[in-house]
Amino acid sequence: MKLKIKKYKEQLQSWPQKGYHIMAQYDDEKIIVYQSYKKQIGDFAVKNQYFGGDFSLERMTWIKPNFLWMMYRNGWGKKDGQECVLAIHLKMTAFKKYLKNSVYSSYNERLGISREEWQIQIKESSVRLQWDPDHDPFGNKMERRAIQIGLRGEFTRCFAKDDILLIEDISDFVKEQYEYVLNNDLDNLLIPEEHPLLFDDEGLNIKLKLNEH
Known part of the structure; x- marks a missing residue:
């Protein structure tokens, strides 16, 4: 497994507890x-x-x-049809391209456009952007927000083949770590090492609310 792994409790000490954050494992080339x-x-x-x-x-x-x-959404790989958990090493350039072309999946006046303008953007866009409450290992809601990105059309086709550097099956790792969760043993829980991601593009940071707390 190419993922960098670290104890959950060690990471928890440095993670932001609220606000909008892209928590991820990344470097200059990939996420x-x-x-x-x-x-x-x-x-x-x-x-x-x-x-x-x-x-x-x-x-x-x-x-x-x-x-x-992801573990909250797929029930640690236990939900029907979500048993195979994949870690996808995605080109950072592709990830940024998705975000730059994204439209929020729900309307909010703070977007700075009218509902009608937003509806036009939604129809024309092939990338959805959504912030949802993050969750702890037990599935409890947190104040911090987690991002998910929906792709369709040409973006799905690019994602499926051209934008990927590596696809890993981490299902066995997920099963092993879920045992610690079931036993309420977070001291031994290992998860991928993650840090908040900020971009050099301040306009993109503002669009994604990454400067807000």
Whole structure:
């Protein structure tokens, strides 16, 4: 497994507790995002290092850079059809491109545009942006917000093949760590090492609310 792993409790001490943060494992070239699929889709992706087979290029696909938020959504890989947990090493240039082209999935006056303008953007855009409450290992809501990005159309096609550097199946790791959660043993829980991500592009930071607390 190429992921960098660190004890959850050690990371917790330095993590922001509230505000909008892209919590992720990343460097200048790549960012790790997570998805969960049924075994046939996951096995094809790992074997071929791209998404194909039963993977639908016509549906919107959501990516999540935050490991624990993914665990909340897929029930630590226990939900039906989400047993195969993938860590996708995504080109950072592609991730930024998604965000620059994204439109918020729900309207808010703070977007600085009218509802009508937002509705036009939604129809024209192929990237959705959503902030949701982050969650702790037990699934409890936190004040900090976690990001997820929905892709469709040409963005899905680029994501499925061109934008990926590596696809890892981390299902066994997830199962092992879930045992610590079930036993209420967070002292031994290991998760991918994550830090808040900020961009050099201040306009993008503002759009994503990353300067807000």
